[in-house]
Amino acid sequence: KKGDSASSTTPPTPTPKTTVDSTPKLSATAKGKQPARAITPTKPTDVQRTKAEQLKIALKRSRQEMHISQQRGSGTDEGSG
Template identity: 75%
Template sequence: AMGEAAPKPKASARKKKGDLAFSTTPPTPPPTTTVDSAPRLSATAKGKQPSRATTPVEPTYAQRTEAEQLKLVRKRSRQETHISQQSGS
């Protein structure tokens, strides 16, 4: 349940990143999101990485891809949660 609930606020933080830019707390969410989703994305991004690497010219597309990846990670996190524990241990 924790693994499933963790990505949810991160997805919101990622979308609200633009709004947070006006606030005084933009540096806080990005590092947390990157550090937390990096290990999870690494597994999911294995197949997605080439897609994003093929379109480095379009930052908007890359951002959309990350947002969609977070959605996929949210779903896959449930499955990968126990898988990650097995591989990590």
């Protein structure tokens, strides 16, 4: 039975596959964006900056949502306490 428990712990392997599958999608979208902005190849840094800005914006939004959810949770906890 111990072997069965060990086998149950091994399945986590499929999880990385999902991440690998998601990466090609990101690369595909990036490739699709590059040609559109290839009109101005003189400033490739602009493209990188825009990508970085988009990532920052996404992170900020996600952080704000997390803060909001935490504030709501803390408010309920304080009220019950």
